[in-house]
Amino acid sequence: xxxxxxxxxxxxxxxxxxxxxxxxxxxxxxxxxxxxxxxxxxxxxxxxxxxxxxxxxxxxxxxxxxxxxxxxxxxxxxxxxxxxxxxxxxxxxxxxxxxxxxxxxxxxxxxxxxxxxxxxxxxxxxxxxxxxxxxxxxxxxxxxxxxxxxxxxxxxxxxxxxxxxxxxxxxxxxxxxxxxxxxxxxxxxxxxxxxxxxxxxxxxxxxxxxxxxxxxxxxxxxxxxxxxxxxxxxxxxxxxxxxxxxxxxxxxxxxxxxxxxxxxxxxxxxxxxxxxxxxxxxxxxxxxxxxxxxxxxxxxxxxxxxxxxxxxxxxxxxxxxxxxxxxxxxxxxxxxxxxxxxxxxxxxxxxxxxxxxxxxxxxxxxxxxxxxxxxxxxxxxxxxxxxxxxxxxxxxxxxxxxxxxxxxxxxxxxx
Amino acid sequence: xxxxxxxxxxxxxxxxxxxxxxxxxxxxxxxxxxxxxxxxxxxxxxxxxxxxxxxxxxxxxxxxxxxxxxxxxxxxxxxxxxxxxxxxxxxxxxxxxxxxxxxxxxxxx
Numbered sequence: 079x080x081x082x083x084x085x086x087x088x089x090x091x092x093x094x095x096x097x098x099x100x101x102x103x104x105x106x107x108x109x110x111x112x113x114x115x116x117x118x119x120x121x122x123x124x125x126x127x128x129x130x131x132x133x134x135x136x137x138x139x140x141x142x143x144x145x146x147x148x149x150x151x152x153x154x155x156x157x158x159x160x161x162x163x164x165x166x167x168x169x170x171x172x173x174x175x176x177x178x179x180x181x182x183x184x185x186x187x188x189x190x191x192x193x194x195x196x197x198x199x200x201x202x203x204x205x206x207x208x209x210x211x212x213x214x215x216x217x218x219x220x221x222x223x224x225x226x227x228x229x230x231x232x233x234x235x236x237x238x239x240x241x242x243x244x245x246x247x248x249x250x251x252x253x254x255x256x257x258x259x260x261x262x263x264x265x266x267x268x269x270x271x272x273x274x275x276x277x278x279x280x281x282x283x284x285x286x287x288x289x290x291x292x293x294x295x296x297x298x299x300x301x302x303x304x305x306x307x308x309x310x311x312x313x314x315x316x317x318x319x320x321x322x323x324x325x326x327x328x329x330x331x332x333x334x335x336x337x338x339x340x341x342x343x344x345x346x347x348x349x350x351x352x353x354x355x356x357x358x359x360x361x362x363x364x365x366x367x368x369x370x371x372x373x374x375x376x377x378x379x380x381x382x383x384x385x386x387x388x389x390x391x392x393x394x395x396x397x398x399x400x401x402x403x404x405x406x407x408x409x410x411x412x413x414x415x416x417x418x419x420x421x422x423x424x425x426x427x428x429x430x431x432x433x434x435x436x437x438x439x440x441x442x443x444x445x446x447x448x449x450x451x452x453x454x455x456x457x458x459x460x461x462x463x464x465x466x467x468x469x470x471x472x473x474x475x476x477x478x479x480x481x482x483x484x485x486x487x488x489x490x491x492x493x
Numbered sequence: 494x495x496x497x498x499x500x501x502x503x504x505x506x507x508x509x510x511x512x513x514x515x516x517x518x519x520x521x522x523x524x525x526x527x528x529x530x531x532x533x534x535x536x537x538x539x540x541x542x543x544x545x546x547x548x549x550x551x552x553x554x555x556x557x558x559x560x561x562x563x564x565x566x567x568x569x570x571x572x573x574x575x576x577x578x579x580x581x582x583x584x585x586x587x588x589x590x591x592x593x594x595x596x597x598x599x600x601x602x
Contacts (some may be wrong), residue, residue: 317542319538319539319540319541319542320541320542323541328537328538328539329537329538329540330532330536330537330538331538331540332515332516332538332540333540333542333565377508377512377513378495378508378513378547378563379516379540379545379547379565380565380568381542381565381566382565382566382567382568386494386495386508387494388494388508388509420536421535421536477532477535477536477537478528478529478531478532479528
């Protein structure tokens with residue numbers, strides 16, 4: 079793999095850019111791989127990357143029914159934070175956030191990680207108490223957050239309106255090291271590194287069946303033919319239920335649509351990420367100048383990758399109360415992704431009833447921020463055959479045993 | 494916008510007038526049940542890509558609960574029916590079979 083650098087740009091500028099190579103190889107399926115990962119989104123690619131990098135397992139295929147990073151990885155609002163209440167969540171999201179800090183150097187690919195700070199607004203007294211508690215919990219967990227008052231909020235984000243009619247801003251939970259990254263670049267960077275390690279990325283290769291014998295997976299049937307594997311990892315977010323059905327087990331998951339939208343580009347107006355959970359809205363400004371806006375999920379099961387119009391209206395209506403300057407902005411485009419919501423709103427990184435089949439799913443509305451940490455933990459589980467310290471609490475058995483990681487209470491709605 | 498006909502008051506209601514109540518026809522388990530049965534009842538879901546049965550409430554209308562048969566892959570609505578049943582009625586099943594040949598009612602546990 080040719081490294082990207084300032085020198086490489088200068089060199090290619092002098093020879094009319096004829097020397098760039100494809101970021102990842104076009105592969106044809108082999109008969110058998112040590113590990114097959116279904117799903118070439120961020121989580122699947124990160125899993126493959128850490129399998130190769132940390133555990134030396136490089137005979138790996140990553141199967142993708144569409145195109146690389148074309149699911150939720152390319153459809154989110156790119157927010158990265160780790161200010162969770164529960165210890166297992168804080169541990170894996172903080173691991174993830176810290177891996178984002180060095181990801182560009184690690185992958186030799188500019189993922190444009192921008193630690194611009196994340197503010198979660200407290201707009202009711204209940205929220206103030208909740209975030210004070212989270213700030214204390216984060217201090218114990220070693221996650222750098224603080225509760226700040228309205229004056230500091232206004233200082234960090236001058237376009238905000240503090241004395242809104244329904245929900246005045248009473249403070250915020252501020253994580254200065256949170257921020258955003260370029261979502262496509264995360265997928266592309268991991269794909270390039272995986273391909274460089276000799277792994278095969280097979281796009282437009284849909285899994286149509288899971289073959290098993292004696293309680294173990296032997297391979298998968300795909301639109302490109304049957305492929306055998308030593309171990310199988312299912313990392314398909316909204317389609318987890320479909321794959322689990324093929325493998326013969328059920329999941330505590332429902333798939334619903336979550337939408338995001340961007341405004342027309344404007345000059346720099348806001349250099350932090352704002353989340354307003356009481357009114358179901360969150361917003362940041364992209365490097366292109368668009369205001370990137372997300373809201374709540376639809377209430378019913380859906381696989382169509384588009385959501386209900388009234389949710390856009392609700393999200394924008396409530397954000398305008400806190401950001402009146404938005405009212406003059408035109409919205410450019412909207413898109414939807416299918417998110418996999420679990421009973422306790424926390425993810426699943428787990429063994430399955432099939433001995434050599436593993437699953438990573440349930441990231442719901444907050445998967446992008448978790449990509450590197452999730453890949454790290456899932457790779458460890460696949461390599462060792464059993465979940466490591468980061469993944470241990472996220473097993474499927476927690477629903478039977480009642481050991482929930484109750485972030486739906488801790489985080490409100492916007493995850 | 495999803496539009497469902499409330500079988501209780503016969504009004505065509507848009508989704509903003511309704512509230513989704515999750516998967517229908519779950520078998521409910523009581524206090525003496527095993528941990529596995531409770532897990533199944535409380536958390537395990539069919540979550541199909543395709544024909545799906547759901548509970549809905551006509552919350553800004555007559556207030557009654559009803560069931561809907563829907564396709565989660567296309568958002569096509571096959572029909573709505575009374576919630577006073579433990580499985581989809583035959584006319585709904587026939588309508589689904591006409592639109593999705595080969596479809597079969599899975600016994601939800």
